[in-house]
Amino acid sequence: MKQIKTYHHKKILVLGLAKSGVTAASLLHKLGAFVTVNDKKPFSENPEAQGLLEQGIKVICGEHPIELLDEGFELxxxxxxxxxxxxxxQSAIEKGIPVITEVELAYQISEAPFIGITGTNGKTTTTTLLYEMMKAGNKRPLIAGNIGTVASGVAEQAAKEDTIVIELSSFQLMGIKTFNPRIAIITNIYDAHLDYHGSKEAYIAAKANITQNQTEAEYLIINADQEETMEIARHSDAKIIPFSAKRVLEDGAFIQDGWICFNDEKVMPIAEIALPGTHNLENILSAVAAVKLSGVDNHAIHEILTTFTGVRHRLQFVAEVSGRKFYNDSKATNILATINALAAFNSPIVLLAGGLDRGNEFDELIPFLKNVKAMITFGQTAPKLERVGKLAGINVMERVDNVDKAVPAALAYSQPGDVILLSPACASWDQYKTFEVRGDIFIEAVHKLK
Structure with missing residues (x-):
C-alpha cells in the first residue's frame, strides 16, 4: 500500500464498527493517526471493540455522545x-469536519486501480461476473466492497499489477472525496433506500458520485435504456461506454443476431449463457464491456459465461426435490428484483414472499404473477401481498410464520415440474438480520425435504 502521511498525528473518529470500521480503525492506527472508535454496542458485548483496545486504540461504546466532537477531531x-x-x-458537518466512508480511505492507500460497480439491482452479480472473467483472463483481480471483503483491507494488500473490483452502495458513495475508479459501472437506477436518502433525486445524486472525479482518461459504463443513468452520463467527464439489452448500439455492449457484441466484435452467442433470467443480460453486458476494456480475451469471457449460474441468494438454484426446482432469490429486497425473478421462468411457480413493511404497496407485481399458481406469505407485508395475489387471480395462498415453515407449505401446493421460488420483494429486517440469513434458512429447509 501507499505509505501516505495524510493522517500522521491527526485526530480521527471512526463512527460505527462492523467489518469496515474495524479495518479502517486498524489501518489509520498503522498510518500514525490518533484514532478513537465509537460504537453503539456495549463494550462487554463488542469483541471488535475489545480487539481494537488491545491494539492501543481508544474505544467508546454503548452510545454516540455528542460531546465526542469537543475532542477536536479532524476527520x-x-x-x-x-x-x-x-x-x-450533523454537528460535524456544521463544524466543517470532513466525513468520509472507508472506501475513500481504501482509494487513498491503494497502489492498484479500481473498477467500481453500483446501481439499484444487479451489482453483486455484475461484480462477481467481472471478477471471474478477469481472473480467467489472468488480469489479477481482487474483489472488495459490499460483496464481502472490506475495501481498505484489500487495498492494504494490493499491488500495482492488481485491479480491485468493488461493489459500491449509495451509502458508501456519499462519503467519497477523491475516489476515482479507472472504470465505473452503473447497472440501473430505480426507487430504493428512499427512507435513507429522503428522495429519489438524492439517491441518484449519491449513485452519480461514482463518476464525480473521473476524467476523459477513465470510463463510465452506463445503461443506455434508462433516462436516469443517461442523465448521469451527460454530467460525467469520463469516456461513456453504453450497454443495452434492448437495442443495437453504434458502440458499447449490446445484443445483435443472438450474439453478445462489443463495439464491432461478436463476443459469444447468448444461447450458450448459463445464467438464467433476461434481466441478467444487462449485468452480463456491463461486465463484458468492463473486461473488454481491461484486455480480457473472448475465450475467458466464454469460459465464465457458459459455466456461471448465479451468486448465492440471487436467483440461486438450490436443489431439485421430487421433481420441483427450488430457487433462492433472497436478495430480492424490492419489487423490481422479484419481477425480474418471476420473468426468468416459464414453468408454474409457487412464490414465497414477504418481509419488512416500508409502507409501499405491491400492485406492480400483478402483471408478472400470471405463472404463479400458489403464494406462500410471511412477515409484515403478508396481507399486502395476499391482496395483490387475489387481484392477480391466485386462488391458493397460505400465510406462515417464517421462511422455514414456508418451504414445506410450498412443496404441498406444488407438482413435479414446478419452480418453488423464494423472492420476497421486501427487506428481511422484520424477522432476519440480513437477506443472507433469510436465504440460508431457505436453503437449509429445502435440504431437510430430501
Whole structure:
C-alpha cells in the first residue's frame, strides 16, 4: 500500500464498527493517526471493540455522545449504515469536519486501480461476473466492497499489477472525496433506500458520485435504456461506454443476431449463457464491456459465461426435490428484483414472499404473477401481498410464520415440474438480520425435504 502521511498525528473518529470500521480503525492506527472508535454496542458485548483496545486504540461504546466532537477531531470515518441525520454527523458537518466512508480511505492507500460497480439491482452479480472473467483472463483481480471483503483491507494488500473490483452502495458513495475508479459501472437506477436518502433525486445524486472525479482518461459504463443513468452520463467527464439489452448500439455492449457484441466484435452467442433470467443480460453486458476494456480475451469471457449460474441468494438454484426446482432469490429486497425473478421462468411457480413493511404497496407485481399458481406469505407485508395475489387471480395462498415453515407449505401446493421460488420483494429486517440469513434458512429447509 501507499505509505501516505495524510493522517500522521491527526485526530480521527471512526463512527460505527462492523467489518469496515474495524479495518479502517486498524489501518489509520498503522498510518500514525490518533484514532478513537465509537460504537453503539456495549463494550462487554463488542469483541471488535475489545480487539481494537488491545491494539492501543481508544474505544467508546454503548452510545454516540455528542460531546465526542469537543475532542477536536479532524476527520470522521463513518460506517455507511449510519444516517447523516445522526446528531454527531450533523454537528460535524456544521463544524466543517470532513466525513468520509472507508472506501475513500481504501482509494487513498491503494497502489492498484479500481473498477467500481453500483446501481439499484444487479451489482453483486455484475461484480462477481467481472471478477471471474478477469481472473480467467489472468488480469489479477481482487474483489472488495459490499460483496464481502472490506475495501481498505484489500487495498492494504494490493499491488500495482492488481485491479480491485468493488461493489459500491449509495451509502458508501456519499462519503467519497477523491475516489476515482479507472472504470465505473452503473447497472440501473430505480426507487430504493428512499427512507435513507429522503428522495429519489438524492439517491441518484449519491449513485452519480461514482463518476464525480473521473476524467476523459477513465470510463463510465452506463445503461443506455434508462433516462436516469443517461442523465448521469451527460454530467460525467469520463469516456461513456453504453450497454443495452434492448437495442443495437453504434458502440458499447449490446445484443445483435443472438450474439453478445462489443463495439464491432461478436463476443459469444447468448444461447450458450448459463445464467438464467433476461434481466441478467444487462449485468452480463456491463461486465463484458468492463473486461473488454481491461484486455480480457473472448475465450475467458466464454469460459465464465457458459459455466456461471448465479451468486448465492440471487436467483440461486438450490436443489431439485421430487421433481420441483427450488430457487433462492433472497436478495430480492424490492419489487423490481422479484419481477425480474418471476420473468426468468416459464414453468408454474409457487412464490414465497414477504418481509419488512416500508409502507409501499405491491400492485406492480400483478402483471408478472400470471405463472404463479400458489403464494406462500410471511412477515409484515403478508396481507399486502395476499391482496395483490387475489387481484392477480391466485386462488391458493397460505400465510406462515417464517421462511422455514414456508418451504414445506410450498412443496404441498406444488407438482413435479414446478419452480418453488423464494423472492420476497421486501427487506428481511422484520424477522432476519440480513437477506443472507433469510436465504440460508431457505436453503437449509429445502435440504431437510430430501
Amino acid at each position: 470522521i470515518v463513518k460506517n455507511p449504515g449510519i444516517p447523516y441525520e445522526n446528531p454527531i454527523i
